Amino acid sequence: MSNKxxxxxKNIVPLKWVSLCILAILxxxxxxxxxxxAKLNGAxxxxxxxxxxxxxxxxxxxxxxxxxxxxxxFLATFVVMRLFIKKRTKSAVIRSVLMxxxxxxxxxxxxxxxxxxxxxxxxxxxxFNVMLILFFVRAIREVWF
Numbered sequence: 001m002s003n004k005x006x007x008x009x010k011n012i013v014p015l016k017w018v019s020l021c022i023l024a025i026l027x028x029x030x031x032x033x034x035x036x037x038a039k040l041n042g043a044x045x046x047x048x049x050x051x052x053x054x055x056x057x058x059x060x061x062x063x064x065x066x067x068x069x070x071x072x073x074f075l076a077t078f079v080v081m082r083l084f085i086k087k088r089t090k091s092a093v094i095r096s097v098l099m100x101x102x103x104x105x106x107x108x109x110x111x112x113x114x115x116x117x118x119x120x121x122x123x124x125x126x127x128f129n130v131m132l133i134l135f136f137v138r139a140i141r142e143v144w145f
Contacts, residue, residue, distance in 0.1 A: 008081070012074070012077065012078065012081075013078075015074045015078075016074065016075065016078045016136070018074075019070075019071035019072075019074040019075050020071075020075070020132075020133055020136055020137070022067055022068075022071045023068065023071050023129045023132065023133060024129075024133055026059075026064055026067060026068065027126055027129075028056060029056060029057065029058055029059045029064070030058065030059065030061075030064045031058040031059070031060070031061060031064075035058075062114075065110050065113070065114060068106070068110060068125065068129075069107060069110060069111075072103045072106065072107050075099070075103060075132070075136065076100060076103050079096050079099050079100055080096075082096065083096055095135060098135065099132060099135050099136070102128045102131060102132055102135075103132065105124070105128065106124065106125045106128050106129070109122050109124050109125060110122065110125060
């Protein structure tokens with residue numbers, strides 16, 4: 001099982017990097033919270049002249065939520081596969097549990113926003129995405145610790 005998992009993992013490593021890039025770049029194209037809360041979801045409505053902006057086109061909240069959830073699915077698959085392939089040290093298990101908990105917490109929050117009509121934004125996901133990137137990129141993690 002470990003050999004099959006190892007071969008499959010090599011094939012999905014590019015998906016891990018694509019997912020991490022999506023999580024890092026997506027905030028640039030996400031509509032700001034004040035715009036979503038005011039229900040100004042059009043590109044022309046969301047960029048009033050009284051606010052400084054970059055004039056970068058913004059994706060709809062549903063599209064950004066979908067991309068984020070898909071990225072979490074790929075990253076969670078990678079975390080689980082890593083536990084089957086690599087030696088399970090205490091630090092690797094703790095890191096995997098933390099990454100899984102962060103992704104689960106963010107996924108629940110994003111799904112809650114889709115279901116609940118009274119909630120439209122979340123500051124939690126953007127903060128946790130930065131932490132996920134720090135956990136996944138080994139070079140950053142080694143310098144950090």
